[in-house]
Amino acid sequence: MASKALFFFALLSLLAVSLIRTASANNEEDPGLVMQFYKDSCPQAEDIIREQVRLLYKRHKNTAFSWLRNIFHDCAVESCDASLLLDSTRRSLSEKETDRSFGLRNFRYLDTIKEAVERECPGVVSCADILVLSARDGIVAVGGPYIPLKTGRRDGRKSRAEVLEQYLPDHNESISVVLERFGAMGIDTPGVVALLGAHSVGRTHCVKLVHRLYPEVDPALNPGHVEHMLYKCPDAIPDPKAVQYVRNDRGTPMKLDNNYYRNILDNKGLLIVDHQLATDKRTKPYVKKMAKSQDYFFKEFSRAITILSENNPLTGTKGEIRKQCNVANKLH
Ligand code: HEM
Ligand SMILES: *[C@@H]1O[C@H](CO)[C@@H](O)[C@H](O)[C@H]1NC(C)=O
Numbered sequence: 001m002a003s004k005a006l007f008f009f010a011l012l013s014l015l016a017v018s019l020i021r022t023a024s025a026n027n028e029e030d031p032g033l034v035m036q037f038y039k040d041s042c043p044q045a046e047d048i049i050r051e052q053v054r055l056l057y058k059r060h061k062n063t064a065f066s067w068l069r070n071i072f073h074d075c076a077v078e079s080c081d082a083s084l085l086l087d088s089t090r091r092s093l094s095e096k097e098t099d100r101s102f103g104l105r106n107f108r109y110l111d112t113i114k115e116a117v118e119r120e121c122p123g124v125v126s127c128a129d130i131l132v133l134s135a136r137d138g139i140v141a142v143g144g145p146y147i148p149l150k151t152g153r154r155d156g157r158k159s160r161a162e163v164l165e166q167y168l169p170d171h172n173e174s175i176s177v178v179l180e181r182f183g184a185m186g187i188d189t190p191g192v193v194a195l196l197g198a199h200s201v202g203r204t205h206c207v208k209l210v211h212r213l214y215p216e217v218d219p220a221l222n223p224g225h226v227e228h229m230l231y232k233c234p235d236a237i238p239d240p241k242a243v244q245y246v247r248n249d250r251g252t253p254m255k256l257d258n259n260y261y262r263n264i265l266d267n268k269g270l271l272i273v274d275h276q277l278a279t280d281k282r283t284k285p286y287v288k289k290m291a292k293s294q295d296y297f298f299k300e301f302s303r304a305i306t307i308l309s310e311n312n313p314l315t316g317t318k319g320e321i322r323k324q325c326n327v328a329n330k331l332h
Contacts, residue, residue, distance in 0.1 A: 030316025067138030081156030191304035
């Protein structure tokens, strides 16, 4: 009897030990997102990315705008998994080619960053992390805050083009829908107001604006600004080959600063969402506060970028480390 009990006890403890072992092994495989994920596997990774972002910015200032816009277009669509970067295949349309992605640019320079990282540590650093870290360093390049961000994201294998419109609001979306979509990621109202401050840099093409100018001018627009917009966008149907656009912030077009909030309060917001952010009673108080305080804007912006960058990542053994950011690895 006693020996039988002992036998069962031994069996049970063996089981417990092996259970604990697999649990900790799983933990070792998947710590989730952490600070300095590559500190042992590729200690230079973050420095290489920072240096590449800096060099590219010296040659092409607008690369930084792209890195900032990319984090929204990748992370807000289900997961920060670099699905945005995949090219179309015979079977699927790329996210880059959808209407919401209009104007996204500089992807070949993201490949430049990836190649530099691959030269040092082949097959180690994900495109998803490179996309997020380039955004962090791009934000600093345009005068924004330094935001410490975690790493350990892995790359998805497929385009999310067919669901993209359920996540990315259109240029004329209502504030209710915008708040709802960001809310689903855990980003609150001041967070949304701060993120839209990204429209303090870069440009908007006439195709996204002409409905506010033709057949008649949107009376909500500042008349002084209308003059400039009509000058930049002289045709109701812009020539798709001509690159016609208006700068998002005429005052400080190259700087991420709170001038965006003064612009939208002055009815100089280019997109309907920008304009409504300054008029909707839920968002207006934060717009006013950010227009007054750059510190408050940066604080909320940093908080919201952090949440956005941690949206539903693939970690551990999920996904893969892509060799090239524009194509999924071949399955063996
Ligand atoms: C309601 C949400 C948003 C809408 C509807 C929206 C829409 C747009 C549109 C239509 C453009 C112009 C594209 C072009 O004509 O080339 C644009 C540009 C831009 N957006 Fe957004 N956006 C939103 C949120 C965001 C967020 C959250 C970020 C980043 C955190 C962001 C960053 C940018 C940047 C940096 C540009 C300028 C890009 C360049 O000059 O290449 N946007 N956005
Ligand atoms: C928003 O603009 C698009 C064209 O870009 C148009 O097809 C759509 O009907 C507009 N939606 C609203 C709600 O006005």
